[in-house]
Amino acid sequence: MSQLQAKLPTDTWVNATWDEYIKAISNPTYENARGYYYNGRMRLEMSALxxxxxxxxxxxxxxxxxxxxxxxxxxxxxxxxxxxxxxxxxxxxxxxxxxxxxxxxxxxxxxxxxxxxxxxxxxxxxxxxxxxxxxxxxxxxxxxxxxxxxxxxxxxxxxxxxxxxxxxxxxxxxxxxxxxxxxxxxxxxxxxxxxxxxxxxxxxxxxxxxxxx
CATH class of the missing domain: 3.90.1570.10 (tt1808, chain A)
Structure with a gap:
């Protein structure tokens, strides 16, 4: 099981394929997250502003x-x-x-x-x-x-x-x-x-x- 499948940490960079990133940001759980993807890693920012x-x-x-x-x-x-x-x-x-x-x-x-x-x-x-x-x-x-x-x-x-x-x-x-x-x-x-x-x-x-x- 990949790190992404096991859990999805937020506000940190996580190793992920592009398809895994797109799946993550499409998840309703993270609809309010800000998404970043670079160099084979993703970051979902959920911290309160x-x-x-x-x-x-x-x-x-x-x-x-x-x-x-x-x-x-x-x-x-x-x-x-x-x-x-x-x-x-x-x-x-x-x-x-x-x-x-x-x-x-x-x-x-x-x-x-x-x-x-x-x-x-x-x-x-x-x-x-x-x-x-x-x-x-x-x-x-x-x-x-x-x-x-x-x-x-x-x-x-x-x-x-x-x-x-x-x-x-x-x-x-x-x-x-x-x-x-x-x-x-x-x-x-x-x-x-x-x-x-x-x-x-x-x-x-x-x-x-x-x-x-």
């Missing part, structure tokens, strides 16, 4: 929407969307964006985004409250392999944005977005710090004041 995670999740979406609106940058945003490369990889990041010329890449009616048909998103973001090590490790390798252009990790507990530019299946740390030129990680980090003490309306107003400079 509490208040700190959800608030930072909102802030980063709001910040990017405000920034691109003010700068006149075309944008197509996705919340918990599934990206699939059949037979080899799948990801369901917290937030992802197609930017600029790619903003109209995926038709509205598409459900799971087939990366054999459509290009990968330009920017992928994971909000890490309890999954930081994995977000910096295996998921980073996964997004490198999928060919996204930029990957951010929001470290909720340390109020930090860890951003990477991805090129040629490798990545390097950056302090300013390359897909959203002019957007500095330091500004986002300050917005997260302010959100610990003030409501989202006030944080959004502060972000507007920074982006309009």
């Amino acid at each position: 509490g208040n700190p995670h959800s608030r930072d999740h909102f802030i980063v979406i709001a910040a990017i929407a405000l920034f691109t609106s003010i700068r006149g940058i075309d944008l197509d945003g996705h919340d918990n969307c599934t990206y699939r490369k059949t037979g080899c990889a799948e990801a369901q990041p917290d937030v992802s964006f197609y930017v600029g010329a790619n903003a109209e890449t995926v038709p509205w009616e598409v459900t799971i985004i087939d990366l054999d048909t459509y290009s990968p998103p330009d920017l992928v973001i994971e909000v890490a409250y309890s999954s930081l090590a994995d977000d910096k490790g295996e998921k980073r390798l996964l997004y490198e392999s999928l060919g996204v252009r930029e990957y951010w990790i929001i470290d909720v507990q340390n109020v930090q944005v860890i951003a990477f530019e991805i090129q040629n299946r490798g990545s390097r740390r950056i302090d300013e977005s390359q897909v959203l030129p002019g957007l500095e990680m330091a500004v986002l980090e300050e917005a997260f710090r302010r959100s610990r003490q003030m409501n989202h309306g006030k944080v959004s107003a502060w972000l507007l004041s920074q982006f309009q400079v």
Whole structure:
């Protein structure tokens, strides 16, 4: 009996074939799980997403929407969307964006985004409250392999944005977005710090004041 048949641990990587992964995510028991598949292993995330995670999740979406609106940058945003490369990889990041010329890449009616048909998103973001090590490790390798252009990790507990530019299946740390030129990680980090003490309306107003400079 395989490890997958014996039990199905969640929030960790488990050896599995692609067919076993598809069977697992189709199981009603895991209908609310976020699924990842990479390098012959699967990960189903079932951990509850509490208040700190959800608030930072909102802030980063709001910040990017405000920034691109003010700068006149075309944008197509996705919340918990599934990206699939059949037979080899799948990801369901917290937030992802197609930017600029790619903003109209995926038709509205598409459900799971087939990366054999459509290009990968330009920017992928994971909000890490309890999954930081994995977000910096295996998921980073996964997004490198999928060919996204930029990957951010929001470290909720340390109020930090860890951003990477991805090129040629490798990545390097950056302090300013390359897909959203002019957007500095330091500004986002300050917005997260302010959100610990003030409501989202006030944080959004502060972000507007920074982006309009």
